[in-house]
Amino acid sequence: MLAVITLAFGLGWGVNDLTSGGSSNSASSGSQDPVGASIISEIYDVLRNNYVDKSSLNADAIKQAAINGVIASLNDPHTTYLSPADLKAGALNLNSTYQGIGASVASDNGQLQVTPFRDSPAQKAGMKAGDIVLEVDGQKTDGWSTEQAVEKIRGAKGTSVTLSVKHTDGTLATVTVKRDDIPIQSVFTEPQLEIIPNKSGTNLVDSTGAPVTNLAYLNISQFHDKTYDELVTQLNAMQGKGYKGLILDMRGNPGGLLDSVISIADEFLDKGTILTEKDAGGQTQTWTAKPGGLETTIPIVILMDKSSASGAEVLAGALHDNGRAKIVGTRSFGKGTVNQLHVLTGCGDPNGCGDLYLSVGRWFTPDGTQIEGVGIKPDYEVDMSTSDYQAKGDIQMFKAIDLLEGKQ
Numbered sequence: 093m094l095a096v097i098t099l100a101f102g103l104g105w106g107v108n109d110l111t112s113g114g115s116s117n118s119a120s121s122g123s124q125d126p127v128g129a130s131i132i133s134e135i136y137d138v139l140r141n142n143y144v145d146k147s148s149l150n151a152d153a154i155k156q157a158a159i160n161g162v163i164a165s166l167n168d169p170h171t172t173y174l175s176p177a178d179l180k181a182g183a184l185n186l187n188s189t190y191q192g193i194g195a196s197v198a199s200d201n202g203q204l205q206v207t208p209f210r211d212s213p214a215q216k217a218g219m220k221a222g223d224i225v226l227e228v229d230g231q232k233t234d235g236w237s238t239e240q241a242v243e244k245i246r247g248a249k250g251t252s253v254t255l256s257v258k259h260t261d262g263t264l265a266t267v268t269v270k271r272d273d274i275p276i277q278s279v280f281t282e283p284q285l286e287i288i289p290n291k292s293g294t295n296l297v298d299s300t301g302a303p304v305t306n307l308a309y310l311n312i313s314q315f316h317d318k319t320y321d322e323l324v325t326q327l328n329a330m331q332g333k334g335y336k337g338l339i340l341d342m343r344g345n346p347g348g349l350l351d352s353v354i355s356i357a358d359e360f361l362d363k364g365t366i367l368t369e370k371d372a373g374g375q376t377q378t379w380t381a382k383p384g385g386l387e388t389t390i391p392i393v394i395l396m397d398k399s400s401a402s403g404a405e406v407l408a409g410a411l412h413d414n415g416r417a418k419i420v421g422t423r424s425f426g427k428g429t430v431n432q433l434h435v436l437t438g439c440g441d442p443n444g445c446g447d448l449y450l451s452v453g454r455w456f457t458p459d460g461t462q463i464e465g466v467g468i469k470p471d472y473e474v475d476m477s478t479s480d481y482q483a484k485g486d487i488q489m490f491k492a493i494d495l496l497e498g499k500q
Contacts, residue, residue: 132158169199170429170451176444178239189276192246193253193269195219196314196346197238198401198425204233204241206257207344207399209276210284210313217269220259221344221399227256247271261478278348279322280311284341288485296339299490306334307496308390311341312356315348315403320355327359327386337391337496339489340411343421347402357410359385360392364414365458367406369430372452381414392417393492396470401425405468409457412468419470420491428455428463 136154143149159173194212198205204225208214225233228244236244245253254268282294288301296304308330312319330338357366361381369377394408394417405424411417430453439445455463472495474488481487 127162168451170427170431170449172237172239172449173446174239174433174449175446176441178243179444179447190246190274191249192271192274193217194272194274195245197225197241197245198346198427199238200224204236204238205399206255207346209274210280210311211277212274213269213272214267217267218265219255219257219267219269221397222260224258225255226258226264229254249273259478276314276316276318277322278313278316278319279326280313281309281326282311283309283486283489284311284313284343285481285486285489287489289482292485296493298493299485299487304493304497306336307493308333308335308338309341310338312345312404312407314345315352315356317349317352319348319352323356324359324386330387335390337393338387339393339395339492339496340417341395341489342400342404342408343395343397343488344399345401345404346399347404347427350403350406353403353406354379357407358382360387360411360416361385361414362388364410366410368456368458368460370454370456371430388416391496393495394419394421395488395492396421396424396468397476397488398422398425398467400468402427402463405463406455406457408468409459409461409463412471413458413461418472418495419468420472420474420495421470421488422473422475423469424467426463426465426467428466429453430455 132154136149136151139149140146156175163171163173193214194209195206195214196209198207206214206219206223206225207221208219208223225241225245227233228241231244233241245255247253249272250270252268252270254266256264256266258264283296286292287295287297292301296307296309298304310323310326312323354366358381362383362385364381366379366381368379371377392411394411396404396408396419400408400421401424405426405428408417408419408424412419429451431449432452434448434450436445436448457463457468461468472491474491476486476488
C-alpha cells in the first residue's frame with residue numbers, strides 16, 4: 093500500500109494525520125460474520141416491514157449510526173469513518189493552498205478546539221489558538237466530529253461563516269470570518285506574538301524592550317510540502333551573521349507531513365535517532381539523522397504550548413533527546429498516534445463507500461517517550477495566560493532569550 097505519512101492535529105484545512113491511498117480488503121472475508129453485521133440488515137428488514145412509523149426509517153441514517161457505534165466502541169478519538177461527502181469536501185486535502193478560514197481543528201475532551209494559522213482570515217478576525225467553537229452559523233457543535241466541523245466551516249472564497257467561540261481565558265465571542273484563498277506559508281522570521289504588547293511591533297526584544305540582534309528567530313506554524321524548502325531558505329540566510337543561538341517557536345503548531353518533519357530535524361542533527369514508530373504487531377521502524385545538516389551546532393531553545401501537536405512534538409522530542417535543544421513553555425498536546433487511511437470497497441456503491449481512518453501505531457521520541465496522551469514536557473515550565481501576556485509581555489520568549497544569552 094502506497095503511504096503518504098503525515099502527523100497533524102486533526103483532519104482538514106490542509107494538514108492531516110497519517111494517510112495512505114489504495115484499496116483495503118473487505119472486512120467480511122469469506123462467509124464469516126464475527127461482529128454480527130448481518131444482524132443490522134436483518135433489523136432494518138424487520139423495521140421496514142413491521143415498524144409502526146415507517147416514514148421515520150432512513151437507510152443511510154441507520155448505516156451511519158451503525159458505523160458510528162463501531163467507531164465509538166474503540167474510545168479512540170483518532171479513528172473515524174470518512175464518508176464520500178467528507179472526502180469530497182476536502183477533509184484529506186494535503187495541498188499547501190486551499191479555500192477556507194485558515195485554521196486547524198481537533199477534538200479536545202469532546203469539544204472542538206480551533207487553532208488559526210498565522211496571518212489567516214481566522215486570526216485576523218480575532219480567533220486565537222485554543223479557541224473552543226460552540227456554534228457554527230447558529231448551529232451548536234455539541235457532538236460534532238472534526239470532520240463535521242471541517243465540512244461546515246470550510247467553503248468557497250468570498251463567503252463568510254460566523255463562529256461562536258470560547259477563548260482560553262473563558263471569554264465568549266462571536267466571530268465572522270470571510271473565507272479566502274489560503275496560501276499556507278509555514279516558516280516566519282518575525283515573532284508570531286508582539287513580544288511587548290502595543291510596543292515592540294515585529295522586533296525581537298528582551299524584557300527591557302532592548303532589541304535582540306545576536307539571536308535568530310524562526311516560527312514554524314505547521315509542516316506541509318513546502319515547509320522544508322522554506323526552512324532551508326531561512327537557514328541559509330542565517331549563515332555568516334554570527335548568531336549565538338536560535339529560538340524555534342512552535343507554539344500553536346498542529347503538525348503536518350512526517351517527511352517534512354524528518355527532513356527538518358536532519359538539518360539540526362548530524363547523527364542520532366529522530367523518531368521511532370511501533371506498529372500494532374509490535375514491529376518498530378526508526379528514522380536516523382544523516383551527517384551534513386545546515387545548523388548542527390547552534391544552541392536552540394524551542395517554544396511550545398498545549399496547542400503544539402504531533403509533528404511539532406516529534407521535532408521537539410528529536411532535538412531535545414539528542415541534546416540539541418532546551419524546551420520552554422507548557423506540556424504539548426500529546427498526539428503521537430500513527431493513523432492510516434483505508435479505502436473501503438465492500439458496499440458496492442460506484443460513487444464510493446468512504447474511507448476508514450484508523451490508528452495503527454504509536455510514535456516515540458529517541459529516548460523512548462510515548463507522545464500519545466503524554467505530550468512533551470518542557471525543561472522550563474513557563475505558563476502564560478492572556479492576562480500574563482498583557483501585563484508582562486511574552487514571558488516565554490523572555491525565558492528563551494535569557495537562556496540563550498546565558499542569563500539563567
